[in-house]
Amino acid sequence: MAELHPIALEEFCAESALSAQTLAAALRDLTRTGEGVVVLCGSAYRNRGIEPLLDAVVAYLPSPLDVPAVRGPQGGAVREQIADPVAPFAALVFKVNSTATGRLTYLRVYSGTIRKGDAVLDAGVGRPQVAYRETVASGVSGLLYRHVKQDGGTGQFAHVVLDVEPLETAPDAGDNGGGAVGFVFRTAGRIALREALRACAMVLLEPVAEVTATVPDDAVGGVLGDMAARRGRVSGSTARAGTVVITATVPLAELFGYATRLRSRTQGRGTFTTRATGYAPAPGAVPTGTPR
Structure with a gap:
């Protein structure tokens, strides 16, 4: 900081x-x-x-007044839309949920004002996105970094040697440095780690979620086929009085629109819940960078 x-x-x-x-x-x-x-x-x-x-x-986070005007195509030209509550209404639909009382639509408003009971036409749905990550596929050893900074006073000096390798779980890390000396070594460590990661071979990860679907007996085949098409890995199933509870791990990017598809496969009788479970290598992910 x-x-x-x-x-x-x-x-x-x-x-x-x-x-x-x-x-x-x-x-x-x-x-x-x-x-x-x-x-x-x-x-x-x-x-x-x-x-x-x-x-x-x-x-x-910045308020709408702290960021530049939004730019986007309109009629073959580029239009700028400033955040003005009295300007013509402009918004982006970024999420639609189906509920017992109808569709629940989430908007990001760029300009204008919308109130309870207002009707909005031509609200387009944006393409859903997920947050990807990177991790170390092949590490480096013996990366050396020297931190030297002299701007008056006693100056700063630190010598760091790093080994970076992929681990299933991150080990606990302690920090016994205090005061100015500890600050210098923490600064050197951060910069050294940044350089070490640039030298590593990295692999792209995508978020995955655990899906628990409760479906009728006669719809199990269709639901399993749909999960397989979404790159899901079924981890278990349990029969319960005319229904089957299916548990699977599915990439989050493949779950957009799943509520509608599940209702279609089960004639409106299927339900499901999701729980984020972590990240897994994305399909076709090839380590990038050449470890030194």
């Missing part, structure tokens, strides 16, 4: 700590410039951490 924000660095060097006000202001500035990412813990499946997430959206 202090390395990326000059005001935070000045306060940290003077006080060896950051006040809540300085920390919040620095996080907002770094988020707006794209140099930092605020990470919060929670569980959408259990509705845990929702309120802190909404508070963080207000506190750290």
Whole structure:
């Protein structure tokens, strides 16, 4: 934090700590410039951490007035749309859910105002996207990094040697460095790790979810075939009084539109739940980069 924000660095060097006000202001500035990412813990499946997430959206993310006008094609030309509540209404439908009372549509409003009871025409649905990640496929050994910074005072010096290799689980890491010396080594460690990862061969990962579907006996074949078409891996099934509970792991990108397809396969009698379980190598993922 202090390395990326000059005001935070000045306060940290003077006080060896950051006040809540300085920390919040620095996080907002770094988020707006794209140099930092605020990470919060929670569980959408259990509705845990929702309120802190909404508070963080207000506190750290840029408001519509903080970002440039949105640009997009219209009639063969490029149009700019500024965030103005009195401008013509413009929005993007990014998610549609089917509920017991009808379709629930989620909008991102770019301009104009929409109120309860308003009717909107020609609302297009955007292409769904998922968040991919990368991991180390082949690591490096003995990467050397020297951190030297002399800008007055005692200066900063650190010597780091890193070995990076893929692991199934990340080991616990301790940090015994405190004060200015600990800050220098943490800074050197971050930069060294960044350089080491650039030297590693990386592989693309996609998010996967555990799907639990409850379907009638006579629809099991169709549901299993549809899961296979979505690259799902069935891990179990249990019969329960005329129904079958199927558990499978399915890539998240393949679950868009699954609610509609399941109702079609089961004549409206099937239900399902999903739970994020982690990441797996994406299909056709080939390690990129040449380890040194």
